[in-house]
Amino acid sequence: MKKSKTIIILVTIGVLFTVSMYWLYSKNIEDPIVYETEKPAMGSIVKKTVATGSIVPKEEVLIKPNISGIIDEIFVEAGEIVKAGDLIAKVKVVPNVSSLNSAKSNISSVRTQVETARLALENQKSIYNRQKQLFEKGVISANEFDNAQLAYNQAQQRLKQEEVSLRAASQNYDIVRTGTTSGMGASANTEIRATVSGMVLDVPVKTGNQVIEANNFNDGTTIATLADVDKMIFEGKVDESEVGKIKEGLPLKITVGALPDKTFDAELDYIAPKGVDENGAIQFEIKGTMKNLDTTSTFIRAGLSANASIILAKAENVLTIKEALVQFDPKTQQSFVEVIVGDQKFERRDVELGVSDGIDVEVKSGISKDDNIKVWNQLKPAPATGGKG
Structure with missing residues (x-):
């Protein structure tokens, strides 16, 4: 009985020893890790944040009547260009x-x-x-x-x-x-005239509609909306996490959804001092004046949706690498890369970083454009799987 137990124990030890030796052998015959390398490149890096909004006129003027009554005749349509003093509409007075x-x-x-x-x-x-x-x-x-x-x-x-x-x-x-009397001429209350020059954006009333004069108790009925379409601004909102990164005077790149092939320049000239809670997130209003706007070749309609890229920092013609190549010392948090010096041999090079856009980063010192940098966190290829045809 004792002899049988001894034999079983010895057999078990032999099997375990054999399995262990096979596992060690398998590990030894695996191919060693071969690290790939990448070279730095010369390029430009732009650090930016994006705000969503729309294109609106810098100033909109609402034309309201000086007397209550009924629209007798309208002389303009949306899209027409008018000058200050041009007749917009006539109001027929209904006496009180x-x-x-x-x-x-x-x-x-x-x-x-x-x-x-x-x-x-x-x-x-x-x-x-x-x-x-x-x-x-x-x-x-x-x-x-x-x-x-x-x-x-x-x-x-x-x-x-x-x-x-x-x-x-x-x-x-x-x-x-x-609504009028002799001697009033062009200043008759029944004649509604443009107070500024510009384009008619909207005529929200029709002939026969009743209108109310503007007074201390009522804003009055808007007969027409006028604006100078040569002076447009971007009006949008940024999140509270981004508002601390921007300041007045920063350049903007405006892209309009309806004009995908066009980019417009603007300058950030207003950041709201107070945020507004929208769906649990605090949003701050921003405004940017569009520059060198040529409305003869490209007509931007008021209210078009747009995105503004706010350029926070920019570095042109500088040495850049992928940000994924950068490592950080766990103790000092010093940034460094590993440069190849032989066959799969690398040495550490401390680097000074500059502007980053989240993908590429500027390298101010520590390496040259001829160095090959180790891809230290490269992904292993997925194992091949066979299948029956």
Whole structure:
């Protein structure tokens, strides 16, 4: 019995020894790791961040009526170029009954005042004539005659003032009733004119629509939107993680989705001091003025979606390598690469890095363009798998 156990133990030890020796043999016959190398290259590196937004006019002007009423006629369409003073539309006034009655009542009141002033003038005129005759005969003093003359002149002035008030009341009545009056000419309230020169971007009203005048309690109805399309800006938003990297004055490269073959230059000139929470992320508004925009060859429509590449740093004609080739000392965090010096023999070279775009990085010192750099983290090829046909 003891002899059988001994034999089993010896056989087991022999099998394990044989398996171990086979495993060691297999490891020894495996091909050694052969590291590939890459050479540095001369090139340019641009570090940038991207903001999404749209192209909008730098200034948009909303044309609103000075009086409420109904659109009687529209003279422009979206896309037309207009000059300041050009006629945009005409408004037909619908009189307000309360305002109309008030204007009528005001006219009656002022007419009564005019009639009273006229009677007072006739009375003062009679007194003045009598005093004048008495003064010429030497019956009254010069002081008494001067007082009579002053009262007569004041009565004349009072009548003139009341007549002016009557004309104003009549004009106000005409404006309430029709929106205009004689003598207003081009400034008639019923004629809506362009206040600036530019392109008509939108005419949101149609003939027959009711419009409301702009006042302290209401923004009023927009009849047309005008803008100078030669002065466009990029308006977008950047995430809070990127806003600390940018500053006013940085160059922008604008790409418009509708114009894939075009790139436009701009300059960042505004970063919002306060962020806005959008779906749990804080976004900051930015604006960039587009430069050297030639609208004769390329017309950019207001509101087109666009992306802005904000150039944070740029290095041109410099020595570059793949960022994946760089290693870092675990203790000092010094960046270095391994340069080949013999058959699969490498030596460490500390390098000074510059601008990086996340793929390539500038190398300021430590290597030359003739060095071959070890690809230390190369991927092993996938094992071949057989299959039955």
